Amino acid sequence: MKIKGSTNIVGLIGHPVEHSFSPPMHNAAFDKLNMDYAYVAFDVDSNNLKSAIDGAKSLNIKGFNVTIPHKIGIMQFLDEIDEVASLIGAVNTIDFKNLKGYNTDGIGAVRAIEEVTNIKNKNVVVAGAGGASRAISFYLARYGADTITLLNRNVDRAMNLAEDILDSGLITEIKSDSISEINSYLSDADILVDTTPRGMHxxxxxxxIARAENMQEDLVVFDAVYNPNETVLIKEAIKAGAKPVYGIKMLLYQGAESFKIWTGRKAPIDVMEKALGETLNLE
Structure with a gap:
């Protein structure tokens, strides 16, 4: 990569950001397409969000990814919010052409799952009711899931998320329960989505959240955690003969969607995936 006076800058803001896998993924894509872009991670404290946006505009930065803990707080400093990002209530991508916020987390997850199975008319069990669950669940509803069951330790939080998704009009059947009841839902599930941090490095x-003996072979099991690549849940899915979907795929596809938003070009998925694999030391 050659940084020149004409180089366009995109990047990541969050706190912390030093362990992010996004810079090598995006910079590999820019290199492949011979684009005069560079992706940089910026550690930004929550108290400095407004000045970070103002500074980025002044410096002609082209786009940001947004990670924890800024996905909600950043929204007040944007001029426009994409419709789905508004429903989700969080932003993970900013396009500075019109200072518009998007959320590509959900599309990243559904694209990963749809490599293995169609979501339309499927019964989906989602573990967790935090920000990742919110983004993914709205997209599951948007892509035609028949039913979604939200399971969480704090059942009230799951119920509140279920009500928000119902209010969107994207789905007509959604349930909520304690995550301790997961085994009673798996026998009728087509897809299991784990948005909890269990098993994360x-x-x-x-x-x-579930063991192999409670999974059937037709079950598609997606874990949003990507470090390690083979989480404890994915290991159980493999043991059961179920169909695993790795969290690295969500990271890949959400990044590809951000790439398209910033540049207007289709991302080189194979190059980005190879860069992620090398970063994670995958064979």
């Missing part, structure tokens, strides 16, 4: 020996 360095807690790789966490108890998975």
């Amino acid at each position: 360095p807690h790789t020996d966490d108890e998975p």
Whole structure:
């Protein structure tokens, strides 16, 4: 990569950001397409969000990804919010052409799942009711899931999310319950989505949300955690003969969608995936 006076800058803002896998993924894509762009990670404290946006505009930065803990707080400083991002209530991508916020997390997840199965008319069980669950669940509804069951330790939080999704008019059947009841829902499930941090590095020996003996072979199991690549839940899915979907795929596809928003060009998926694999030391 050659940085020149004409180089367009895009990047990531969050706190912390030093362990992000996005810079090598995006910079590999820019190199492949010979685009005069560079992707940089910026550690931004929550108190400095407005000045970060103002500074980025002044510096002619082209776009940002937004990660924890800024996905909600950043919205007040944008001129426009995409319709789906508004429903989700969080932004993970900013296009500075019109200072518009998007959320590509959900599309990243559904594209990953749809490599294995169609979402339309499927019964989906979603573990967790936080920001990732919110983004993914709205997109599951948008892509035609028949039913969604939201499971969380705090059942009230799951109920509130279920009501928000119902109010969107995207789906007519949605349930909520305690995550401790997950086994009673798996027998009728087509897709299991885990948005909890269980098994995330360095807690790789966490108890998975479900065990192999409660999974059928036709079940598609997606874990949003991508470090490690083979989480405790994915290991159980493989043991059961179920169909695993790796979290790295969500990271890949949400990044590809951001790339398209910023540049107007289709992202080189294979190049980005290879860069992610090398970053994560995958064979």
